[in-house]
Amino acid sequence: MRARLATTVGGAAATVSRLAGKGDGSVIGGIIGLRLEPSLLSLLAADRHVVLVTGTNGKTTTTRLITAALAPLGQGIASNIYGANMEAGLTSALSRAPDATLAVLETDEKYIPAMVKATNPKVVVLLNLSRDQMDRAAEIWLLARRWREALASAPDCRVVANADDPLVAWAASGARQVTWVAAGQRWREDSWCCPNCGSHLRRDADDWACGECGGRRPPVSWMLYGDQVIDPSGQATPLDLALPGRANASNAVIALAVAEAFGVHMPQALRELRAVTSVAGRYTQVSRRGFDIRSLLAKNPAGWLEALDVLAPPPAAVLLSVNAQGPDGRDTSWLWDVDYRRLRGRNVLVGGERKLDLALRLEADEVPFRLVNDIDEAIDAARALGSPSLEVLANYTAFQQYRAVLGRTE
């Protein structure tokens, strides 16, 4: 009864928030609901099959892909598709879908222990773990330890984990049931040391092993191999996704492994994944003043490295844009950890509130560029340089600013 009241009041607050133009209301509704009933999340999660998705990069996309892959089950699925990924956001996602028997919930890395306890998940997905912002670099080892402890004390939970990320593998190996996926690891700067004993890790292609404690990459049952997925029977199938890039191919293989845990066969799940064309405004092609623009979001060095792989080839121009507001992290020194040399010879534009930080970095990598103040200046500059289209790569608040101008597209 209290849960129903808390849900109703929370839902009303969310509606008011939406009408007032203050976002989609998913956080305020959850906050008020939790204030009235502190165990609201547990109550809402009971009797549902819950999937929690976490990692430094790819949470939102993977959550979307898993939701798609489970569609063949024909059941309602609750999900926090706009990335409100702490307790209030999860609570709100569940309260908005009272009849959904499944829930696929993106979860902030720090909240995994509490959310595992609250939702008793059937599956927890661990994607990757790398530093997000420079001022938080030391946290990832602590996070991995907390994940490991939380999963070790959740015996009914299946973990689907990326075996190619040593820190993730160490965290997951505390769990009773693990599906190991070779999802790749493009960014390695945060995993040269053994998470178990601190010794230097030997790395050979995707393989890794510790010479001291015997820790090594676990044998995998799913694998991303080039553009193909290799399933547990050993059969290779082309992914043929609409979403671009290797990072999304990894996310898709993870989604297939989760779908299998729910009894959805690979061909069925894959058909659904191929139909996903954009995720919360990312990857969407929009047109402004007759110019094609595609927006990519990347928040940290690992994300930028992945995003540079995804850029459409020349003559498309590239707009790089960096802010340093609270959600982005105030420190932009991470820009120095990304290799920009592959942008040489392209039409490169630089924008965002911290464009001079980025400009300095590009100069060091000998990448010519032009500074621009907004999206229309970028379009004019790209046109003048002879580019027919524009690829926008931006960090969090810079991405939100462009999205506000270009229109919220799905």
Ligand SMILES: [Zn+2]
């Ligand atoms: Zn070791």
